[in-house]
Amino acid sequence: MPLQRPYIVFITDATMENQTVSGQEIKQLDRSDLETRVKKMYTRVAEAPSGKFHFEMGRKLALRLGYTTAELDAVPVESIDSFAGVGYHFAMANIKPGEKVLDLGSGAGMDVFIATNKVGQRGRVWGVDMTKAQLQKSSNLALHHGFHDVSFIEGQIEDFDFIPGSLDLVISNGVINLSSEKAQVFKHISRMLKPGGRMAISDIVTGVQLPHSITCNSSLWAACIGGAMQKDMYSDLISDAGMEITVWTKNEQYGFISNSAKGATEEYKVHSISMLAVKTI
């Protein structure tokens, strides 16, 4: 995929706690370099979820964000172990039986399985992700736990092939901040939705725009911080794509766990939100 424009990242030490946002070498990376880093991070999330990360994962996090025990008890435990979402948008999504739903950046599949239980046999759910280890994990779990009607597709959330105007709902949890082409992502979502279709997502945004000189720390980008966009700019992209935001909630229950991530969070007011938008065009 062609690089649209270069962006600045901080090259950091590989160990988590030694990373700081200031005083490091600045280098330009292209999109494929960033992609490699993101894939590496989320391969670890799939294969070794009990390891050390900037962010929390698993059942305790999911319960704190708002997932119900009934929702979690009805999906494979391994998908919950690798859950790396940042919010709970299923209440606002209000999924109805028979609906067609797509999860962007489906990870180990937890949200796809929850959505599948809600749409029932007449509905259909797809997950898209670019990290092979996540796709392998979610597909194996689907096979071994009787989720026969779900499909996990390898692709980029910016531009994978999907029938325009075919979806009732697009969901996504902790993913769009990782994209360097957010405008394209929202336009693609709008294109795939039916008229009146909904987008229910949780994501990381900032209160203050990250300064150009420190647009991101490569490791913090992959950890859902460095790529976060200022919240008004983020909502403008959604309106520009032809969707109207009807619910916007700050998730106070979500916080990053490493010291470097906490530092960036305080300085730039990095926070988690959940939101619902409706396609108006």
Ligand SMILES: C[S@@+](CC[C@H](N)C(=O)[O-])C[C@H]1O[C@@H](n2cnc3c(N)ncnc32)[C@H](O)[C@@H]1O
């Ligand atoms: C923070 S994890 C969240 C996964 C899942 N939504 C969850 O709640 O556990 C981000 C996921 O998005 C995927 N991802 C990141 N950028 C992507 C892109 N541009 N296209 C497709 N998948 C992407 C990663 O591979 C990873 O599985």
